[in-house]
Amino acid sequence: MDHKKVYAFALNPWVVVAMLGGGFALGLYQPEASLRLGFVGDVYVDMLKMIALPFMVSAVIFSLQRLFREGGAGGLLARVGIVFVVFSIAVAALGAATLMVMRPGENLSNETKQTFGKIVGNDLNSSDTVMSLQGVDPPTKSVTFAEVLVSIVPSNIFASLASGETLKALVFALLFGLAVGQVPARISDGLTQSLETIYHACQTLMRWLNYPLPIILLCMSASQMAKTGIGPLQAMAQFVIAFCVASLIALVLATLIIWKRSNASLGQTLSALRGPFALALATRSSATCMPIMIEGLVDRLGFARSRVELLVPLSVSLLRIGPVIYYVAATMFIAQLYGRDLGPTEIAVVMSSSILAGFASAGMTGLLTVSLVGLTSSYLGLPFEAAFILFLAVDPLCDMLRTLVLVIGNSAAVSIVCARPLRI
Template sequence: MTLNSSKIYALVLNPWIVIGSLVLGGAAGLLFPGESQRLVVLSDIYVDLLKMTTLPFMISAVIFSLQRLFRDGGASRLLLRVVTVFAGASAIVAVVGAIVLLLLDPGANLSSSTMHTFGVMVGGDATSSDTVMSLYGTDIPPKSLSFTDVLTSLVPTNIFAALANGDALKALVFALLFGLAVGRVPERISVGLSQSLETVYHACQKLMHWLSYPLPLILFCMSAAQLGKSGVGPLHAMLQFVIAFFVTAVLLLVLAVVVIWKRSNQRLGVTLDALRAPFALALATRNSAACMPSMIETLVDGLGFARSRVELLVPLAVSLLRVGPMVYYVCATLFIAQLYGHTLGVVEVCTVLLASVLAGFASAGMTGLVTVSLIGMTCAYLQLPFEAAFILFLAVDPVCDMLRTLILVIGNAAAVSMICPRPLKI
């Protein structure tokens, strides 16, 4: 990368440029809603361009990283550390989310105007005076997701069909198994495949660099299109939940940054500067898989962690350690319980935490509204009528999705830094 292109790259990923683009886009969406909604085409094309590099990047990185891992040794110790860190990170994010929601209590003591807005959004009846009843709606039998279903969904019957459908989780399972097998093949035979996969990896990484340059324009278009379509009404009605989830996200992001800072043996300013790229891409794309090349570059080139470990662990963490959805499910379930006046004891709160972690793992490979729908899995344990409140969360999901992706991307970077050996202090 030349000096001029490096300066441009740093400029487009500047946090103030990112925030300014979002604010200007939101203002344009409110002032010119009709015209702004047409801008969604540009943002959709941009996200699709990023997604098209995700699977080849992930597969190539995992396979040749596993091959290198077996060649260097230490696979069993690494596996134990992965399980420990993944379990600890899941517990931490769930507990932090529960503490914030229980302290702020955003679903209780809502104003009558807010309850009326809820009634309109849920029941579609602006003249209804019984907003509490319309919130409940018609009970629908909850759809349970069994452990067997989760295991079955992991195994690809046809890897080419999984690639064609963009099923990242099944592709990851294939890459892990294939990489384990390649790692046992003699190096003189597998060297050609390893070089080919490394070429694919670096080509995808280069594409990600090129696609970062129009980032401010894309952020402007995405923000304008979203607010032009929905306005600020739904956001205002769910404001207390959004604030509570925002506070939770900030606490977790600060914790993740501190972990990365301490593990990297770098100055705080260097750490923050290195994290700018994945931070900006998480906001822009709301797609954690599309942020993987940036995360790897940040941890390896920016912070000095071992490339062989990072290239294996980042795809694994992004696909399996779904800390963003986990904490979101905790917050959403507790908010619904507060909204319906359902008092929770210690056992019920612990049940919410465990169910949310399981739902987070089950959300692997899912995005958007499908991710939101898994709140019903956690609500089913408390017999809460999530189906009636589903539309409330859809209304503010674009904002929550950005926060979920930020937690997932920066949180997973922290998890990878905990698993990898510390780089030497410069």
């Protein structure tokens, strides 16, 4: 059996789309059987998360050490800061522009409003926006910049690794890598070899886990459709379509940037992005996509390994462009849903608070990620509590798009920071 052909088949975008469609159909027509398949996806994602943190820590420390030996660390970090800020503002503006043009929260049919009312437990035409399910929701608390800074510093790195706190692990790896870079080579060589061994072992494990991806994707999508059904998706169709459009534009732009920066052909670029694309859709976890992002940028497109191995974990943790687009779109949708017209100043507030919420979302998934829409809504006094369950109902699909935009968009950011690869 040709392992390369099997690997290429498992990561083929058409196979991914076919497995997604088949899973959704299976979950819709055989919900009881599909629910029993849910454990397959849970085990698979847990195995990927098991690899992601040791991979990230070893890659960052190893790359920083090598970067300091080669020189140019200060200039690289300055470029990283500029690119991250520009990308964050650009995707926030893209999300705002898409929602302003498409306006998915306006002119909804009475049938859609009635469906919203059933899902939320409220009538959206009334002034009562308190959602009553099982208890009283706590008031949404605004997160300050100081609180965010305090929350990212690990008091115990082993506890942070055990609980899967990606951002705290990244902070430790950065500080430790900076310190190791100042240690003489004759002392640190042993650590360097150990870290490189861990790094390549994690890459090998990740490659092995890609082989059963089509079957895993079928089971995960079937289980998810069986849990939520198609009703919430139909009710939130206009928001989902608007978010899909914004995400698609971001993906196209990111792919064009990688193509131009890599000096490769468009076919080579798309082939290099095939793996990250498939794994992002399957796992909905950007951290688990880091090894295959590095493989695509380095082995297939020729970017410098020492730079990419440092920048990919850094961007995945700090440049949260997928969540930023989502928070802008969700906040503006809520405003339109309640008939609130936003002026230029208020849109700027939505964009800036969404960037902050995106940064705070590092390491979060599911309900916690969606709950941060309350942060962006609170600055405008919008009643997010009543709409929370609406977004939660369609979050599995939105989460796929958030992760996909983050993975491909961050690959584009890394390609801009790195020097262009030489082509003969």
